[in-house]
Ligand code: SF4
């Protein structure tokens with residue numbers, strides 16, 4: 001395991017998000033929410049509230065869209 005170098009955070013590509021809300025439901029810290037912004041595909045894209053992410057990857061594993069959501073867990 002490598003050293004922690006910074007805060008964890010979800011990295012969301014709003015243009016790939018389908019607004020299904022699975023990540024919102026899966027996040028144990030409740031730091032994801034539907035943004036109310038309609039993306040280019042017509043979906044209500046998800047956003048990060050900006051703090052509180054623990055890098056648990058629950059959102060990543062529950063997202064059905066391959067390119068919508070990644071997690072920076074703050075490790076090298
Ligand atoms: S990595 Fe975990 S805590 Fe961070 S946004 Fe995803 S589900 Fe929430």
Ligand code: SF4
Nearest residue numbers: 017018020021023063
């Ligand atoms: S699970 Fe994926 S597609 Fe669904 S709202 Fe979250 S980021 Fe968007």
